[in-house]
Amino acid sequence: DAKTTQPTSMDCAEGRAANLPCNHSTISGNEYVYWYRQIHSQGPQYIIHGLKNNETNEMASLIITEDRKSSTLILPHATLRDTAVYYCIVRVGGGATNKLIFGTGTLLAVQP
């Protein structure tokens, strides 16, 4: 499985956009990029995923570079409740061997 690299921590002002980067330079053509977050002591929560195209849902936007070696998760208007550890994960689509491999993630601290 491709590995990901994320900053250990980031700060963001409340109401501003939070841009969380992720490098996955060894990603293969059939590997998806997934984002989950974990608010303190809770189970992780799915945010968004994509393969090649940019994706948007009610929670966030996912921007994947054309060469697919990096991506950015965007929370358009961060709130204090968005303070969490954000995990960028790549997984192979299809088959019984694909699994989520969690790294240590980015701790996003939203400041009032």
Added chain:
Amino acid sequence: NAGVTQTPKFQVLKTGQSMTLQCAQDMNHNSMYWYRQDPGMGLRLIYYSASEGTTDKGEVPNGYNVSRLNKREFSLRLESAAPSQTSVYFCASSEGWEDEQFFGPGTRLTVL
């Protein structure tokens, strides 16, 4: 819908004791998973069940056994607990193997 439920929420064991962690989901999901999370680390997959009647090892299966009792329930058993198994255990489920995973609230286990 309760989503994914786990029991117990907290447990303290002595070395050598056995116990079973229970997990149930009410979303009619096919796939279920057990993860462990140690302090400051991401989640690591212990076992998974891609569909009812099947189970497979994940990254860290040693010292654990699982049972997919039915479509709803997936239990994790520690036959002889060791201090190295002190961790937070999360159960998750997904509709299909490639779909987003929904996590339970976790079980905090301490082995003395």
